[in-house]
Amino acid sequence: METAYSPKKAPHKVTPLPCPCMLWPAFPSSQNSLTLTSPKFGMRTMLQLRDTLTKEGPAFGYYPNPLKTWLVTKEGFHTIGSTTFHQTGVNVTPDGRPYLGSPIGSPGYMESFAESKVASWSALVTNLADIANTQPHAAYSALNHGLSSKWTYMCRTTPSRIMSQRLAPLDEALRKKLIPSLTGTPPPNDTEYTLFALPAREGGLGIRIPSKQATHEYNASLFVTSALCNHIIKQDTHYGQEIISESLMAKSTVGQQNRDRTKNDINTLTPLLSTNMQRSVNLSKEKGASSWLTTLPLKTHGFTLHKQAFRDALSLRYGWTPNKLPSKCACGSSFTVEHVLSCAKGGFPSIRHNEIRDLTADLLSEVCNNVCTEPELLPVTGENLAGASANIQPGARLDIAANGVWGGSFERTYFDVRVFNPHAASNRHTDPQTVYRKHEQIKKRAYEQRILDIEQASFSPLVLSATGGLAREATTFYKRLASMLASKWDQSYSSTLCWLRCRLTFSLLRSSIQAIRGSRSSSGHPFRSGAIDLVISETHLHQ
Known part of the structure; x- marks a missing residue:
């Protein structure tokens, strides 16, 4: 039996509820299990239960409404049910009724x-x-x-x-x-x-x-x-x-x-x-690379994509060619996704890199001190740095420096960001984890010993793929950053890490889409005008 009740203070609201278990002790144990000896006896027991609910229910805030109460009988028992409940107002049907969104009955x-x-x-x-x-x-x-x-x-x-x-x-x-x-x-x-x-x-x-x-x-x-x-x-x-x-x-x-x-x-x-789709799917399976799909698209938090961007993101995810692409890049090469994600014309790789750098620096500023971007390194003055690829140039700079990441408030850490294109010719035939290690080693050979010996600090390369994946050391760092942010903001570590990965993924995704759809033709063309002081003077702009 499906019983509806109307709360005393809100008679307009009708909610289906099960029979309160505290009423069952009113029946003999032989009837509690509803193992009944005959249909008539079963109907009388159900009627007794209904009467008990009507009498005792209000004490528990339970007000049965007979007009919204249904008794579903088996085939052949409809007549007995209708006869037994004919004076109660209870609806009797041999077919069935929806109960909590699902059907019960024949x-x-x-x-x-x-x-x-x-x-x-x-x-x-x-x-x-x-x-x-x-x-x-x-x-x-x-x-x-x-x-x-x-x-x-x-x-x-x-x-x-x-x-x-x-x-x-x-x-x-x-x-x-x-x-x-x-x-x-x-x-x-x-x-x-x-x-x-x-x-x-x-x-x-x-x-x-x-x-x-x-x-x-x-x-x-x-x-x-x-x-x-x-x-x-x-x-x-x-x-x-x-x-x-x-x-x-x-x-x-x-x-x-x-x-x-x-x-x-x-x-x-x-x-x-296909081989191309297999690689694209494997890249999309990296931790955090699919967070742009699973999060709610709330514009307030910057997690929305317009229709072309969303479809371009799916094309990148599955190795499809986006619609309505030009045949030639501004640099003269064929316009393919593999090419434009690496093409320097228009400065889009630098924009992609700077997005990650600035986002990371902003978040570090929340929990660390002495955070700066593009810090200049101390000059090499006679120190012997092993390795032919070590950077010994004066005025060398890294992307970010901060105190208090791995140790005390005076322990400084330098970071250098690299975002690579996994679809480039030099990467697409190599296992992604091998590519990550290669780029980490390049950064370490260039800067690690110089940071350790001269700056007396630590160095962490932050290597990411344009599709949203992170190398091992970048993963370790962003987990540490999420832990520090969660502690400061009084949030759970898992939620903060998920949010951080989502921010990184959206930044990389938007940068990749911009590289596909952005204009390259005007990049590098100088602005031509007269001397600015002469223009201001002759046009009286200063007034």
Whole structure:
């Protein structure tokens, strides 16, 4: 029986609630389990329960409303139920009713309910696809942070034999309407659709295939709630630590099963991808590289992308060629993504580098003292620096210096930033971790001994890829920085580190998109005008 109640102080609000367990002691133990000897006896017991709720419920703030109370009977018992409850105002049906968003009742009712829900979800996805034509970032976030939870919940609470066979229209709406609107490309083939279904941290988009998730979600729900269900069936009012531990262990098991299933999907999918897409997906799987996808696109915090930028970001993620690119770069080379991310024409690599430098320096200023950018190093005056690649030039500068990063407030650390293009010809055929180590070693050979011997300080190279990955020492440093920021701001370390990675990823992503779409033709052209003092004098600007 589904019982609705109206709170005494808010009669307009109706909320479905289960029967309060404190009322069950009013019934003999033989009736508590509702193992009834005959339909008539069962109906009389339900009526007695309803009367007890009406009488005793207000003491617990429970006010049954008969007009919104439904009794769902099995087939053939509708007449007995209607006769028993005919003077109570309780609704009796042999079909079924939605309860907390899921159907209960006859198979026919559950099937029709599922079909109607799938039709409404498909319509919502179609509407979301229209929004995605102009606001793809917002539409993608609305899907993964809101809309998809509707069918995920129902897949968990409705038998998979009913759901999985009726989700095909929703699959089609996602594949043929929403995804093309998000990406600006034709509908994905089977391989791409499976790739997009992977979690963002595994190189996908997290757009799961509903018909494939139904069975897994329902079985997982049964497994996780089994301990609690058995507890309820036994009518045991003591909810102890044993039940909690069993439920937590079940959740952990389901999580591991999901990870194993994802790993198997990746192993099956990888050989089907092109070499270029395999490398792009591997780069997107680096820690923090997908945070721009999983965060909410809030303009206040600078985490939004307009429609062209969002689709360009997806193109970079999957090795696609962005739309409407010129055929030639301003430098005369062919205009390809691999080329423009490294082309110095227009100064975009320097802009990308300076974005990371300035962001890092600003954050260091929050928790360290004596922070400066581009500090000049002490000159080499007779010191013997080993290595032919050591930088001994006078006036040499690094990117950042700060006190108090690794030690006391007087212990100084120097940082030098390098952001490299993983798609460049010198990098794309090498394992990314090897490329990271190579660039770290280049920085260390150039500066580390000079910093240690002459500055008597420490040195940390900050090597990042243009796709959002970090080298080992950069990872260690940003974890340390997140820990210091979390302590000062009184926030959790994990949340602060996630926010920091997101800021770095958005800075790199916007810089890469600017390198693709930015103008290079006017870069380096001098401004031609008369002498500024003569112009001001003759035009009386000083007045």
